[in-house]
Amino acid sequence: MTTLDAPPEELDTPPEEAVTESHGEYHMDMSFQPKANRIGLWLFIVSETFLFGAFLSARWFSTGTLKPEELNQALALVLTIVLLVSSVSAYLAETSIKYNHRRNFVLFTVFTIVMGLVFLGGVTIEIKEAIHAYPPETPYGSSYFMLIGLHAFHVVTGLVALTMVLVLGLKGHYGSKEYWGVEGVVKYWHFVDLAWVIIYPTLYLF
Amino acid sequence: MTADQQTADQQTIDHENLKKATRKGILAAVLIAILSVIEYFIAVEVANPLWLLMPFVIAKGWIILDTFMHVRALWGDDH
Numbered sequence: 001m002t003t004l005d006a007p008p009e010e011l012d013t014p015p016e017e018a019v020t021e022s023h024g025e026y027h028m029d030m031s032f033q034p035k036a037n038r039i040g041l042w043l044f045i046v047s048e049t050f051l052f053g054a055f056l057s058a059r060w061f062s063t064g065t066l067k068p069e070e071l072n073q074a075l076a077l078v079l080t081i082v083l084l085v086s087s088v089s090a091y092l093a094e095t096s097i098k099y100n101h102r103r104n105f106v107l108f109t110v111f112t113i114v115m116g117l118v119f120l121g122g123v124t125i126e127i128k129e130a131i132h133a134y135p136p137e138t139p140y141g142s143s144y145f146m147l148i149g150l151h152a153f154h155v156v157t158g159l160v161a162l163t164m165v166l167v168l169g170l171k172g173h174y175g176s177k178e179y180w181g182v183e184g185v186v187k188y189w190h191f192v193d194l195a196w197v198i199i200y201p202t203l204y205l206f
Numbered sequence: 207m208t209a210d211q212q213t214a215d216q217q218t219i220d221h222e223n224l225k226k227a228t229r230k231g232i233l234a235a236v237l238i239a240i241l242s243v244i245e246y247f248i249a250v251e252v253a254n255p256l257w258l259l260m261p262f263v264i265a266k267g268w269i270i271l272d273t274f275m276h277v278r279a280l281w282g283d284d285h
Contacts, residue, residue: 042280065256077246081239088235091274092228099224176218190274197238197266205249206256 034180041184045191048154052195055150056202059143065206068140070133072126076204079122080196086115087193090162094186097169100176109166112189116159123152147199154192161185234273238266 093108127148134141165185168174174182245262249255271277 038279065254073246073250077242080242084235084238084242087270087274088231091231091235095224095227095231099220099227101219101224176220187275190270194267194270194275197270198263201245201249201259201263205245205259 037180037184041187045187048191048195052147052150052198055143055147056198059140059147059202062139062143066140067204067206068134070129071204072129073204075122075126076200079119079126080200082115082119082122083193083196086112086119087190089115090186090189094179094182097174097179097182098176102169105169105174105182106166109162109169113159113162113166116155116162116189120152120155120159123148123155144203147203151192151195151199154195158185158189158192161188230273234269238269241266 089108089112093105093112096102096104096108127145130141130144130148134144136142136145162185165174165182168181241262245259248258248262252258
């Protein structure tokens with residue numbers, strides 16, 4: 001019986017299925033928590049999608065499909081592959097901890113962080129070229145720098161989160177039964193990759 | 207992590223499922239990489255490629271959502 005279904009006189013008593021008594025103390029059954037965490041993270045991802053969507057639509061609104069000749073499409077393709085490699089490596093880190101392979105979890109997390117840093121290095125080179133070719137004052141430049149900057153900021157926050165997960169993993173946290181921390185961070189990293197999959201053609205290809 | 211802990215962990219590694227999941231992830235990544243390269247060459251060769259590239263963006267997005275982000279776990283349970 002849920003709390004809402006209970007008659008008024010029973011409301012003071014915690015529902016039996018949610019609370020167990022042990023050593024004279026009540027303990028909440030937290031088995032619902034992973035699902036609640038997952039839904040919470042997805043809601044956050046949806047809100048982030050709206051944020052990126054606003055800036056993507058600004059690019060269409062301000063310049064349509066026009067793009068400057070100087071765009072470095074080849075470098076952007078390399079960056080796409082680098083981020084993809086980091087994404088599959090993050091997936092392998094998550095899978096490794098899920099099946100209890102700690103050594104691989106650490107190796108793949110480190111590799112993901114390195115790939116993220118390589119991506120940021122590539123973006124820096126791209127920005128150095130772009131700042132002269134299509135400055136932020138131009139319609140295309142303003143969309144370009146907002147989108148690239150917003151995405152790079154997400155890469156940086158993802159790297160910070162991955163580093164935290166790595167440190168906790170090295171201290172012995174996480175295992176096949178409890179790896180929500182890894183799953184959450186890796187999911188966020190995949191979202192960063194997903195955002196790039198849309199930003200890349202929007203800025204460089206269409 | 208102590209050596210004893212490491213040994214205990216090594217013993218409980220689910221190698222079979224790990225191998226399956228690894229293969230699935232690498233296959234998805236190779237597919238995305240191939241789509242990205244085709245997408246690039248279409249963009250370079252074709253004028254106004256917007257509608258030609260749209261299916262590539264959708265396909266790549268779905269592969270990431272499904273394989274890497276386990277979006278289907280929200281209404282099913284693959285965990």
